[in-house]
Amino acid sequence: AEAELVRAQRFESLAMLAGGLSHDLRNLLQPLLLAGESLQDYQDDPRLARLGKLVRDCGKRGLDMVQSMLSFARGARRAEQVRLGGLLDALKLLLQGSVPRTISLDVVVDDPELSFSGNHTELQQCLLNLCLNAIQAMPGGGRLTVESAQTSLPAEFFRDDENREECPYLRLSVIDTGDGMDSEVLARLYEPFFTTKESGTGLGLVSCQRIIASHGGVMRVESSPGSGTSFHLYIPLTELEETTEQGDDSSLQGEAE
Numbered sequence: 001a002e003a004e005l006v007r008a009q010r011f012e013s014l015a016m017l018a019g020g021l022s023h024d025l026r027n028l029l030q031p032l033l034l035a036g037e038s039l040q041d042y043q044d045d046p047r048l049a050r051l052g053k054l055v056r057d058c059g060k061r062g063l064d065m066v067q068s069m070l071s072f073a074r075g076a077r078r079a080e081q082v083r084l085g086g087l088l089d090a091l092k093l094l095l096q097g098s099v100p101r102t103i104s105l106d107v108v109v110d111d112p113e114l115s116f117s118g119n120h121t122e123l124q125q126c127l128l129n130l131c132l133n134a135i136q137a138m139p140g141g142g143r144l145t146v147e148s149a150q151t152s153l154p155a156e157f158f159r160d161d162e163n164r165e166e167c168p169y170l171r172l173s174v175i176d177t178g179d180g181m182d183s184e185v186l187a188r189l190y191e192p193f194f195t196t197k198e199s200g201t202g203l204g205l206v207s208c209q210r211i212i213a214s215h216g217g218v219m220r221v222e223s224s225p226g227s228g229t230s231f232h233l234y235i236p237l238t239e240l241e242e243t244t245e246q247g248d249d250s251s252l253q254g255e256a257e
């Protein structure tokens with residue numbers, strides 16, 4: 001299970017990297033391809049035309065590769081019907097091997113049949129990241145609680161331009177009784193590559209935030225040194241639209257566009 005966790009985390013980091021890279025590469029390659037195409041049509045100098053064809057062909061190959069990188073980065077982003085019970089059962093299974101004896105794990109599912117539009121793999125990855133952080137924050141043991149509740153969006157997240165407050169939300173909470181965080185760490189929490197761990201990547205929470213944002217949700221954290229940490233994920237409970245099943249991933253928008 002440990003290896004699986006590492007693999008899943010690597011995959012997520014890789015997807016993030018691939019998404020960012022391919023976006024930038026595409027912007028570089030497109031003008032190159034166009035330049036190659038115009039050179040290729042250059043009648044006066046066959047040597048230039050040959051070079052143009054070379055540039056065009058390489059640009060084209062590059063763009064094809066970029067396209068497959070983009071699909072990879074978006075791969076897991078399909079909207080599907082997520083069942084709460086299934087999501088938390090899978091999480092429990094994945095955690096089994098990684099929770100030391102000194103930590104008691106409590107997963108509370110208030111309504112296993114609750115289902116909503118989202119992405120199972122991504123949400124599982126996000127919860128997993130939070131749980132692994134929680135475990136690492138409790139070297140001397142403690143209690144890890146994952147709980148769910150139907151609620152509304154906390155007022156601090158209301159924006160005038162939306163009526164988000166009307167929508168019902170699912171709150172998923174990951175609560176630990178570990179070291180907690182001081183205000184300096186809290187302020188830098190979502191910075192890519194920010195880590196206080198010797199072998200940390202500093203990408204776990206960035207990736208969580210990306211996933212929750214792509215679900216139209218928000219993350220909230222409560223923590224203070226010595227009193228543990230609670231992460232709350234607020235996810236809007238929306239129905240899966242028929243059209244999204246045909247592989248249209250527009251309802252979960254990524255930033256790799």
Ligand code: ADP
Nearest residue numbers: 133134137195196197200201202203204205229
């Ligand atoms: P990483 O786990 O690789 O360091 P993250 O982005 O997941 O990267 O976390 C960034 C930092 O936030 C961690 O290094 C740690 O200092 C802090 N942190 C995250 N979750 C917790 C937690 N549950 N308790 C205490 N500190 C935490």
